[in-house]
Amino acid sequence: MFKKIASFCLFSILLFSNVEGFSQSAMPDTFAIEQSRYLLLDKGLQFRITKSINSMYNFDFDVSNRDFAVLAYQYPDHPLPDFLMALSYWWRIEVDVTNEKYDDIFIQYLDRAIEKAEAIYDEDETNKEAAFFLAAGYGFQSRLYSERKKWTKAAWGGRNALKYMELSRGEEEFNPELLLGDALFNYFSVWIPDNYPLLKPVMALFPKGNKELGLQQLEQVASNAFYTRVEAQYFLFRLYASEEKKPYEALRISEYLHSKFPNNPYFHRSYARHLYTVGRWIESVDQSMEILERIDAKQTGYEANSGRYASFYVAEYNRRIGDMAMAKKYYLKTVSYGEESESQESGYYLHALVQLGKIETAAGNKDLAKKYFKEVKRYAKRKHPAHQEARDFIKKNKL
Numbered sequence: 001m002f003k004k005i006a007s008f009c010l011f012s013i014l015l016f017s018n019v020e021g022f023s024q025s026a027m028p029d030t031f032a033i034e035q036s037r038y039l040l041l042d043k044g045l046q047f048r049i050t051k052s053i054n055s056m057y058n059f060d061f062d063v064s065n066r067d068f069a070v071l072a073y074q075y076p077d078h079p080l081p082d083f084l085m086a087l088s089y090w091w092r093i094e095v096d097v098t099n100e101k102y103d104d105i106f107i108q109y110l111d112r113a114i115e116k117a118e119a120i121y122d123e124d125e126t127n128k129e130a131a132f133f134l135a136a137g138y139g140f141q142s143r144l145y146s147e148r149k150k151w152t153k154a155a156w157g158g159r160n161a162l163k164y165m166e167l168s169r170g171e172e173e174f175n176p177e178l179l180l181g182d183a184l185f186n187y188f189s190v191w192i193p194d195n196y197p198l199l200k201p202v203m204a205l206f207p208k209g210n211k212e213l214g215l216q217q218l219e220q221v222a223s224n225a226f227y228t229r230v231e232a233q234y235f236l237f238r239l240y241a242s243e244e245k246k247p248y249e250a251l252r253i254s255e256y257l258h259s260k261f262p263n264n265p266y267f268h269r270s271y272a273r274h275l276y277t278v279g280r281w282i283e284s285v286d287q288s289m290e291i292l293e294r295i296d297a298k299q300t301g302y303e304a305n306s307g308r309y310a311s312f313y314v315a316e317y318n319r320r321i322g323d324m325a326m327a328k329k330y331y332l333k334t335v336s337y338g339e340e341s342e343s344q345e346s347g348y349y350l351h352a353l354v355q356l357g358k359i360e361t362a363a364g365n366k367d368l369a370k371k372y373f374k375e376v377k378r379y380a381k382r383k384h385p386a387h388q389e390a391r392d393f394i395k396k397n398k399l
Helices: 002-012 029-037 043-057 059-074 078-093 103-123 128-147 151-168 176-195 197-203 209-222 228-240 247-260 265-277 280-298 304-320 324-340 346-363 366-379 385-397
Strands: none
Touching: 002 151, 043 059, 043 078, 078 103, 078 128, 078 265, 103 128, 103 151, 128 151, 128 197, 176 209, 176 228, 209 228, 228 247, 228 265, 228 280, 247 265, 265 280, 265 304, 304 324, 304 346, 346 385, 366 385
Protein backbone atom coordinates (compact mmCIF):
# COMPACT_ATOMS: atom_id res chain seq x y z
CA MET A 1 0.00 0.00 0.00
CA PHE A 2 2.83 2.40 0.80
CA LYS A 3 4.23 1.81 -2.66
CA LYS A 4 0.92 2.84 -4.19
CA ILE A 5 0.65 5.93 -1.99
CA ALA A 6 4.20 7.02 -2.68
CA SER A 7 3.72 6.50 -6.38
CA PHE A 8 0.63 8.68 -6.33
CA CYS A 9 2.49 11.38 -4.42
CA LEU A 10 5.62 11.48 -6.50
CA PHE A 11 3.89 10.95 -9.82
CA SER A 12 0.76 13.01 -9.52
CA ILE A 13 2.17 16.19 -8.06
CA LEU A 14 4.85 16.46 -10.72
CA LEU A 15 4.66 17.79 -14.20
CA PHE A 16 5.13 14.61 -16.22
CA SER A 17 2.69 15.21 -19.04
CA ASN A 18 3.91 13.94 -22.40
CA VAL A 19 5.63 16.74 -24.24
CA GLU A 20 5.50 15.35 -27.75
CA GLY A 21 4.30 18.65 -29.15
CA PHE A 22 1.96 21.60 -28.94
CA SER A 23 -1.57 22.08 -30.17
CA GLN A 24 -2.17 22.41 -33.88
CA SER A 25 -4.68 25.15 -33.24
CA ALA A 26 -3.68 28.58 -34.47
CA MET A 27 -1.29 30.44 -32.20
CA PRO A 28 -1.80 34.11 -31.32
CA ASP A 29 0.40 36.51 -33.26
CA THR A 30 2.02 37.67 -30.03
CA PHE A 31 3.68 34.28 -29.79
CA ALA A 32 5.06 34.22 -33.33
CA ILE A 33 8.58 34.57 -31.97
CA GLU A 34 8.06 31.47 -29.82
CA GLN A 35 7.20 29.41 -32.91
CA SER A 36 10.64 30.03 -34.34
CA ARG A 37 12.32 29.55 -30.99
CA TYR A 38 10.80 26.22 -30.00
CA LEU A 39 11.14 23.06 -32.06
CA LEU A 40 7.87 21.75 -30.68
CA LEU A 41 5.99 24.57 -32.43
CA ASP A 42 7.34 23.63 -35.85
CA LYS A 43 4.21 22.92 -37.93
CA GLY A 44 5.93 20.49 -40.25
CA LEU A 45 7.29 18.50 -37.35
CA GLN A 46 3.90 18.17 -35.72
CA PHE A 47 2.51 15.93 -38.43
CA ARG A 48 5.42 13.52 -38.23
CA ILE A 49 5.18 13.37 -34.47
CA THR A 50 1.45 12.75 -34.65
CA LYS A 51 1.88 9.69 -36.85
CA SER A 52 4.68 8.39 -34.65
CA ILE A 53 2.75 8.95 -31.42
CA ASN A 54 -0.32 7.20 -32.80
CA SER A 55 1.87 4.25 -33.78
CA MET A 56 3.39 4.20 -30.31
CA TYR A 57 0.01 4.18 -28.55
CA ASN A 58 -1.06 1.38 -30.87
CA PHE A 59 2.04 -0.62 -29.87
CA ASP A 60 3.50 -0.47 -33.36
CA PHE A 61 6.94 0.27 -32.00
CA ASP A 62 8.77 -0.62 -35.20
CA VAL A 63 7.14 2.36 -36.90
CA SER A 64 7.35 4.79 -33.99
CA ASN A 65 10.95 3.98 -33.08
CA ARG A 66 12.05 4.30 -36.71
CA ASP A 67 10.47 7.75 -36.88
CA PHE A 68 12.01 8.77 -33.57
CA ALA A 69 15.42 7.63 -34.84
CA VAL A 70 15.00 9.90 -37.89
CA LEU A 71 14.17 12.78 -35.56
CA ALA A 72 17.31 12.04 -33.56
CA TYR A 73 19.38 12.24 -36.75
CA GLN A 74 17.78 15.53 -37.75
CA TYR A 75 17.88 17.12 -34.27
CA PRO A 76 20.85 15.49 -32.49
CA ASP A 77 21.09 18.17 -29.79
CA HIS A 78 17.39 18.40 -28.94
CA PRO A 79 15.78 16.38 -26.10
CA LEU A 80 12.60 15.58 -28.03
CA PRO A 81 13.75 12.41 -29.87
CA ASP A 82 15.26 10.82 -26.76
CA PHE A 83 12.22 11.70 -24.69
CA LEU A 84 9.91 10.12 -27.25
CA MET A 85 12.02 6.97 -27.26
CA ALA A 86 11.80 6.87 -23.47
CA LEU A 87 8.04 7.29 -23.72
CA SER A 88 7.75 4.32 -26.06
CA TYR A 89 9.49 2.18 -23.44
CA TRP A 90 7.32 3.60 -20.69
CA TRP A 91 4.27 2.19 -22.42
CA ARG A 92 5.92 -1.21 -22.48
CA ILE A 93 6.42 -0.85 -18.72
CA GLU A 94 2.88 0.45 -18.16
CA VAL A 95 1.35 -2.81 -19.36
CA ASP A 96 2.91 -4.57 -16.36
CA VAL A 97 4.78 -2.27 -13.97
CA THR A 98 6.22 -5.23 -12.07
CA ASN A 99 8.29 -6.19 -15.12
CA GLU A 100 11.71 -4.51 -14.89
CA LYS A 101 12.89 -5.64 -18.33
CA TYR A 102 12.77 -2.15 -19.84
CA ASP A 103 13.88 -0.10 -16.85
CA ASP A 104 17.50 0.42 -17.89
CA ILE A 105 16.84 1.53 -21.44
CA PHE A 106 13.98 3.76 -20.29
CA ILE A 107 16.27 5.54 -17.82
CA GLN A 108 19.05 5.80 -20.38
CA TYR A 109 16.85 7.66 -22.85
CA LEU A 110 15.51 9.93 -20.11
CA ASP A 111 19.05 10.71 -18.97
CA ARG A 112 19.99 11.69 -22.50
CA ALA A 113 16.90 13.85 -22.89
CA ILE A 114 17.62 15.56 -19.57
CA GLU A 115 21.27 16.15 -20.49
CA LYS A 116 20.30 17.81 -23.77
CA ALA A 117 17.57 19.88 -22.13
CA GLU A 118 20.04 21.04 -19.47
CA ALA A 119 22.46 22.19 -22.17
CA ILE A 120 19.72 24.33 -23.74
CA TYR A 121 18.61 25.62 -20.36
CA ASP A 122 22.16 26.54 -19.33
CA GLU A 123 22.42 28.77 -22.39
CA ASP A 124 19.02 30.36 -21.84
CA GLU A 125 17.19 30.03 -18.50
CA THR A 126 14.06 31.59 -20.03
CA ASN A 127 13.64 28.67 -22.44
CA LYS A 128 10.36 27.10 -21.36
CA GLU A 129 10.72 24.20 -23.76
CA ALA A 130 13.93 23.13 -22.03
CA ALA A 131 12.31 23.53 -18.60
CA PHE A 132 9.33 21.53 -19.80
CA PHE A 133 11.51 18.60 -20.89
CA LEU A 134 13.45 18.73 -17.63
CA ALA A 135 10.27 18.66 -15.55
CA ALA A 136 8.82 15.81 -17.60
CA GLY A 137 12.06 13.83 -17.67
CA TYR A 138 12.66 14.02 -13.94
CA GLY A 139 8.98 13.37 -13.27
CA PHE A 140 8.99 10.13 -15.24
CA GLN A 141 12.20 9.03 -13.53
CA SER A 142 10.60 9.72 -10.17
CA ARG A 143 7.59 7.59 -10.97
CA LEU A 144 9.63 4.60 -12.06
CA TYR A 145 11.88 4.82 -9.00
CA SER A 146 8.84 5.01 -6.72
CA GLU A 147 7.45 1.87 -8.38
CA ARG A 148 10.78 0.18 -7.64
CA LYS A 149 10.82 1.45 -4.02
CA LYS A 150 13.98 3.43 -4.64
CA TRP A 151 12.74 6.26 -2.48
CA THR A 152 15.89 8.38 -2.38
CA LYS A 153 16.17 8.48 -6.16
CA ALA A 154 12.43 9.05 -6.45
CA ALA A 155 12.54 12.00 -4.06
CA TRP A 156 15.57 13.48 -5.83
CA GLY A 157 13.84 13.23 -9.19
CA GLY A 158 10.67 14.69 -7.73
CA ARG A 159 12.48 17.69 -6.30
CA ASN A 160 14.11 18.43 -9.65
CA ALA A 161 10.82 18.02 -11.49
CA LEU A 162 9.12 20.51 -9.20
CA LYS A 163 11.90 23.01 -9.73
CA TYR A 164 11.48 22.98 -13.50
CA MET A 165 7.71 22.66 -13.35
CA GLU A 166 7.46 26.19 -12.01
CA LEU A 167 9.77 27.48 -14.74
CA SER A 168 7.73 25.87 -17.51
CA ARG A 169 4.38 27.28 -16.39
CA GLY A 170 2.54 30.30 -17.67
CA GLU A 171 1.99 29.17 -21.25
CA GLU A 172 -1.51 27.66 -20.90
CA GLU A 173 -3.16 30.45 -22.89
CA PHE A 174 -1.56 29.19 -26.09
CA ASN A 175 -0.61 25.63 -25.19
CA PRO A 176 -3.32 23.36 -23.78
CA GLU A 177 -0.76 20.55 -23.53
CA LEU A 178 0.81 22.25 -20.52
CA LEU A 179 -2.51 22.22 -18.68
CA LEU A 180 -2.26 18.47 -18.03
CA GLY A 181 0.40 18.92 -15.36
CA ASP A 182 -1.65 21.57 -13.57
CA ALA A 183 -4.78 19.41 -13.78
CA LEU A 184 -3.10 16.44 -12.13
CA PHE A 185 -1.53 18.64 -9.49
CA ASN A 186 -4.87 20.27 -8.66
CA TYR A 187 -6.60 16.91 -8.30
CA PHE A 188 -4.06 14.89 -6.37
CA SER A 189 -2.79 17.65 -4.09
CA VAL A 190 -6.29 17.53 -2.56
CA TRP A 191 -6.94 13.81 -2.96
CA ILE A 192 -3.75 12.67 -1.22
CA PRO A 193 -4.25 14.40 2.18
CA ASP A 194 -7.99 13.62 2.14
CA ASN A 195 -7.32 9.90 1.74
CA TYR A 196 -4.00 9.63 3.59
CA PRO A 197 -3.93 12.07 6.54
CA LEU A 198 -0.37 11.02 7.46
CA LEU A 199 0.81 12.73 4.29
CA LYS A 200 -0.75 16.10 5.11
CA PRO A 201 2.57 17.54 6.39
CA VAL A 202 4.20 16.59 3.09
CA MET A 203 1.46 18.12 0.98
CA ALA A 204 1.51 21.28 3.11
CA LEU A 205 4.79 22.10 1.40
CA PHE A 206 3.00 22.47 -1.93
CA PRO A 207 0.49 25.07 -3.15
CA LYS A 208 -3.16 24.37 -2.37
CA GLY A 209 -4.96 22.54 -5.16
CA ASN A 210 -8.58 22.32 -6.30
CA LYS A 211 -9.90 18.83 -7.00
CA GLU A 212 -12.93 19.88 -9.03
CA LEU A 213 -10.84 22.28 -11.06
CA GLY A 214 -8.39 19.46 -11.71
CA LEU A 215 -11.15 17.31 -13.22
CA GLN A 216 -12.39 20.22 -15.31
CA GLN A 217 -8.87 20.84 -16.58
CA LEU A 218 -8.44 17.16 -17.45
CA GLU A 219 -11.66 17.27 -19.43
CA GLN A 220 -10.43 20.41 -21.17
CA VAL A 221 -7.14 18.77 -22.14
CA ALA A 222 -8.95 15.61 -23.24
CA SER A 223 -11.20 17.66 -25.52
CA ASN A 224 -8.90 20.40 -26.80
CA ALA A 225 -5.29 19.29 -26.63
CA PHE A 226 -3.74 17.55 -29.60
CA TYR A 227 -0.76 15.57 -28.41
CA THR A 228 -1.56 15.11 -24.72
CA ARG A 229 -5.23 14.32 -25.31
CA VAL A 230 -4.65 10.60 -24.93
CA GLU A 231 -2.75 11.06 -21.67
CA ALA A 232 -5.59 13.14 -20.23
CA GLN A 233 -8.12 10.53 -21.31
CA TYR A 234 -5.98 7.82 -19.72
CA PHE A 235 -6.07 9.58 -16.35
CA LEU A 236 -9.73 10.49 -16.65
CA PHE A 237 -10.91 6.91 -17.12
CA ARG A 238 -8.74 5.76 -14.23
CA LEU A 239 -10.14 8.45 -11.94
CA TYR A 240 -13.73 7.93 -13.09
CA ALA A 241 -13.43 4.17 -12.57
CA SER A 242 -11.97 4.34 -9.06
CA GLU A 243 -11.99 7.63 -7.20
CA GLU A 244 -14.99 9.35 -8.77
CA LYS A 245 -17.21 6.25 -9.00
CA LYS A 246 -18.45 7.09 -12.50
CA PRO A 247 -18.16 3.74 -14.30
CA TYR A 248 -20.09 4.80 -17.39
CA GLU A 249 -17.78 7.78 -17.91
CA ALA A 250 -14.80 5.45 -17.56
CA LEU A 251 -16.35 3.09 -20.11
CA ARG A 252 -17.02 5.93 -22.56
CA ILE A 253 -13.38 6.96 -22.59
CA SER A 254 -11.85 3.48 -22.60
CA GLU A 255 -14.16 2.45 -25.45
CA TYR A 256 -12.93 5.40 -27.49
CA LEU A 257 -9.29 4.68 -26.73
CA HIS A 258 -9.62 1.01 -27.62
CA SER A 259 -11.33 1.87 -30.90
CA LYS A 260 -8.59 4.35 -31.80
CA PHE A 261 -5.69 2.17 -30.60
CA PRO A 262 -7.03 -1.39 -30.93
CA ASN A 263 -3.63 -3.02 -30.38
CA ASN A 264 -2.86 -1.26 -27.11
CA PRO A 265 -3.22 -4.01 -24.46
CA TYR A 266 -3.67 -1.58 -21.58
CA PHE A 267 -6.62 0.16 -23.27
CA HIS A 268 -7.97 -3.22 -24.40
CA ARG A 269 -8.09 -4.76 -20.94
CA SER A 270 -9.42 -1.50 -19.45
CA TYR A 271 -12.29 -1.58 -21.94
CA ALA A 272 -13.06 -5.19 -21.03
CA ARG A 273 -12.94 -4.28 -17.34
CA HIS A 274 -15.29 -1.32 -17.68
CA LEU A 275 -17.74 -3.39 -19.73
CA TYR A 276 -17.72 -5.95 -16.94
CA THR A 277 -18.18 -3.27 -14.26
CA VAL A 278 -21.36 -1.84 -15.83
CA GLY A 279 -22.86 -5.29 -16.41
CA ARG A 280 -22.28 -5.61 -20.15
CA TRP A 281 -20.89 -9.08 -19.52
CA ILE A 282 -21.28 -10.67 -22.94
CA GLU A 283 -19.34 -7.82 -24.55
CA SER A 284 -16.74 -8.05 -21.80
CA VAL A 285 -16.34 -11.77 -22.49
CA ASP A 286 -15.94 -11.10 -26.21
CA GLN A 287 -13.15 -8.59 -25.55
CA SER A 288 -11.58 -10.86 -22.94
CA MET A 289 -11.48 -13.84 -25.27
CA GLU A 290 -9.81 -11.66 -27.89
CA ILE A 291 -7.19 -10.64 -25.31
CA LEU A 292 -6.52 -14.29 -24.47
CA GLU A 293 -6.21 -15.17 -28.16
CA ARG A 294 -3.69 -12.37 -28.63
CA ILE A 295 -1.67 -13.63 -25.68
CA ASP A 296 -1.56 -17.09 -27.23
CA ALA A 297 -0.49 -15.49 -30.53
CA LYS A 298 2.27 -13.63 -28.66
CA GLN A 299 1.09 -10.26 -29.92
CA THR A 300 3.22 -7.34 -28.74
CA GLY A 301 2.29 -6.18 -25.24
CA TYR A 302 -0.23 -8.93 -24.50
CA GLU A 303 1.06 -10.91 -21.54
CA ALA A 304 0.15 -12.61 -18.28
CA ASN A 305 -1.04 -9.47 -16.50
CA SER A 306 -3.68 -8.84 -19.17
CA GLY A 307 -4.48 -12.55 -19.16
CA ARG A 308 -5.26 -12.44 -15.45
CA TYR A 309 -7.87 -9.73 -16.05
CA ALA A 310 -9.42 -11.37 -19.11
CA SER A 311 -9.61 -14.87 -17.66
CA PHE A 312 -11.34 -13.60 -14.54
CA TYR A 313 -14.10 -11.81 -16.50
CA VAL A 314 -14.75 -14.95 -18.58
CA ALA A 315 -14.81 -17.10 -15.45
CA GLU A 316 -17.20 -14.76 -13.64
CA TYR A 317 -19.61 -14.69 -16.56
CA ASN A 318 -19.71 -18.48 -16.78
CA ARG A 319 -20.25 -18.76 -13.04
CA ARG A 320 -23.19 -16.35 -13.33
CA ILE A 321 -24.85 -18.43 -16.06
CA GLY A 322 -24.20 -21.67 -14.19
CA ASP A 323 -21.58 -23.20 -16.46
CA MET A 324 -19.27 -24.27 -13.64
CA ALA A 325 -16.97 -26.34 -15.86
CA MET A 326 -16.10 -23.29 -17.95
CA ALA A 327 -15.95 -21.12 -14.85
CA LYS A 328 -13.44 -23.52 -13.30
CA LYS A 329 -11.35 -23.56 -16.49
CA TYR A 330 -10.98 -19.78 -16.55
CA TYR A 331 -10.53 -19.37 -12.79
CA LEU A 332 -7.61 -21.77 -13.16
CA LYS A 333 -6.30 -19.61 -16.01
CA THR A 334 -6.64 -16.56 -13.76
CA VAL A 335 -4.56 -18.28 -11.11
CA SER A 336 -1.99 -19.43 -13.65
CA TYR A 337 -1.60 -15.96 -15.15
CA GLY A 338 -1.46 -14.47 -11.67
CA GLU A 339 1.42 -16.73 -10.71
CA GLU A 340 3.21 -16.05 -13.99
CA SER A 341 3.01 -12.29 -13.39
CA GLU A 342 3.71 -12.72 -9.65
CA SER A 343 0.39 -11.06 -8.80
CA GLN A 344 -0.69 -13.40 -6.01
CA GLU A 345 -1.86 -10.53 -3.83
CA SER A 346 -4.15 -9.11 -6.49
CA GLY A 347 -7.89 -9.23 -6.01
CA TYR A 348 -8.62 -11.24 -9.13
CA TYR A 349 -6.10 -13.92 -8.19
CA LEU A 350 -7.45 -14.21 -4.65
CA HIS A 351 -11.10 -14.24 -5.64
CA ALA A 352 -10.38 -16.86 -8.29
CA LEU A 353 -8.95 -19.08 -5.56
CA VAL A 354 -12.04 -18.52 -3.41
CA GLN A 355 -14.33 -19.53 -6.26
CA LEU A 356 -12.21 -22.58 -7.05
CA GLY A 357 -12.48 -23.58 -3.41
CA LYS A 358 -16.26 -23.29 -3.58
CA ILE A 359 -16.44 -25.25 -6.84
CA GLU A 360 -14.35 -28.10 -5.45
CA THR A 361 -16.38 -28.15 -2.24
CA ALA A 362 -19.58 -28.55 -4.26
CA ALA A 363 -17.91 -31.36 -6.21
CA GLY A 364 -16.98 -33.14 -2.99
CA ASN A 365 -13.24 -32.50 -3.38
CA LYS A 366 -12.72 -31.08 0.08
CA ASP A 367 -8.99 -31.65 0.21
CA LEU A 368 -8.48 -29.65 -2.97
CA ALA A 369 -10.87 -26.98 -1.72
CA LYS A 370 -8.84 -26.67 1.49
CA LYS A 371 -5.72 -26.22 -0.61
CA TYR A 372 -7.25 -23.28 -2.47
CA PHE A 373 -8.48 -21.62 0.71
CA LYS A 374 -5.08 -22.12 2.29
CA GLU A 375 -3.54 -20.21 -0.61
CA VAL A 376 -6.02 -17.38 -0.06
CA LYS A 377 -4.97 -17.11 3.57
CA ARG A 378 -1.33 -17.27 2.55
CA TYR A 379 -1.44 -14.30 0.17
CA ALA A 380 -4.32 -12.15 1.42
CA LYS A 381 -4.18 -9.91 4.44
CA ARG A 382 -6.71 -10.79 7.11
CA LYS A 383 -8.84 -7.71 6.38
CA HIS A 384 -8.96 -8.45 2.65
CA PRO A 385 -12.50 -9.38 1.45
CA ALA A 386 -11.20 -12.62 -0.05
CA HIS A 387 -9.67 -13.65 3.27
CA GLN A 388 -12.93 -12.90 5.07
CA GLU A 389 -14.97 -14.78 2.47
CA ALA A 390 -12.69 -17.80 2.73
CA ARG A 391 -12.91 -17.86 6.54
CA ASP A 392 -16.69 -17.58 6.48
CA PHE A 393 -17.06 -20.33 3.88
CA ILE A 394 -14.71 -22.67 5.74
CA LYS A 395 -16.63 -22.13 8.98
CA LYS A 396 -20.02 -22.57 7.37
CA ASN A 397 -19.05 -25.74 5.51
CA LYS A 398 -16.88 -27.16 8.30
CA LEU A 399 -13.85 -27.66 6.10
